[in-house]
Amino acid sequence: MSFIPDQIDMCIMDILQEDARTTNKEIASRLGKSVTSIFERVKRLEAEGYILRYIAVLNKNKLGKNLVAYTSVTLKEHGHDRLPAFEQKINTFPEVMECYKMNGQFDYLLKVLVADMEAYEQFNLTKLSKLDNIQKIRSLFVLAESKFEVELNLKTGLQTKLQHKNK
Numbered sequence: 326m327s328f329i330p331d332q333i334d335m336c337i338m339d340i341l342q343e344d345a346r347t348t349n350k351e352i353a354s355r356l357g358k359s360v361t362s363i364f365e366r367v368k369r370l371e372a373e374g375y376i377l378r379y380i381a382v383l384n385k386n387k388l389g390k391n392l393v394a395y396t397s398v399t400l401k402e403h404g405h406d407r408l409p410a411f412e413q414k415i416n417t418f419p420e421v422m423e424c425y426k427m428n429g430q431f432d433y434l435l436k437v438l439v440a441d442m443e444a445y446e447q448f449n450l451t452k453l454s455k456l457d458n459i460q461k462i463r464s465l466f467v468l469a470e471s472k473f474e475v476e477l478n479l480k481t482g483l484q485t486k487l488q489h490k491n492k
Contacts, residue, residue, distance in 0.1 A: 330370065334370060336479075345379040349363045392467075394438075398433040398459060411458060
């Protein structure tokens with residue numbers, strides 16, 4: 326039987342998305358549940374793969390990563406072993422934050438994060454364009470970021486009621 330999170334589980338995930346450091350005790354208090362039941366629910370959400378990991382979201386600009394490029398890559402060959410070989414190699418590059426296999430005009434879309442245009446050029450010349458099987462590379466550079474979210478929208482009516490109750 327497949328596990329399906331209920332509204333309480335959704336609230337727990339929403340709270341943890343907002344701040345992964347929230348303790349089970351704090352979650353239990355907000356949701357009117359016991360600490361033990363929250364602990365068990367969190368462990369099940371982790372075991373079932375709903376919670377993948379806990380991270381801190383860092384300010385990329387304060388860390389000198391000021392240039393975001395969306396780079397499309399078209400491969401020459403699409404054989405059974407060619408796509409996984411590209412993915413395996415691209416996943417070793419720390420500059421590549423995200424990699425998506427696409428359909429349409431190109432094969433992959435990469436989100437690349439580097440310090441500046443010079444760093445991007447070095448990445449492109451010394452790593453990306455050196456990969457076997459590359460046919461075409463095209464890049465778009467982000468001028469300004471108007472929205473950045475890492476949280477999935479899990480808002481539920483129950484959570485809204487509980488948040489208002491605790492204010």
